[in-house]
Amino acid sequence: MDGWQDIGDANLLAPGEHQVVELPGYSVLVVNLQGEYYAVENICPHDGGELGEGLIEQDTVTCPRHGACFSLKNGEVLAPPAFEDLRCFQVRLDAGRLLLAEQPEEGWG
Ligand code: FES
Numbered sequence: 050m051d052g053w054q055d056i057g058d059a060n061l062l063a064p065g066e067h068q069v070v071e072l073p074g075y076s077v078l079v080v081n082l083q084g085e086y087y088a089v090e091n092i093c094p095h096d097g098g099e100l101g102e103g104l105i106e107q108d109t110v111t112c113p114r115h116g117a118c119f120s121l122k123n124g125e126v127l128a129p130p131a132f133e134d135l136r137c138f139q140v141r142l143d144a145g146r147l148l149l150a151e152q153p154e155e156g157w158g
Pocket of ligand 1: 093094095096097098112113114115116117129130131
């Protein structure tokens, strides 16, 4: 992906809600945490669990497969059995649209 990608109307992702966005090479979990948008890789680095199907509480997500827990704000792994952090993506609002981009230091693939 080059630059920012429009992933939809921001009004469709209310505070407390989340959605999974499929992009070339990535499945991304986008969340609205009290009006702040965050995006992390949707696939658990432990064994491929889909985090969008996990439990989202406050600013964390728990993998539905074996219970690893991650920060939604920075992708940090907070509980095993996963040991790798999640890849994070940038999210911003532009004229009511949600835009997603890779982190500058990481290649999109
Ligand atoms: S696949 Fe996520 S904890 Fe095992």
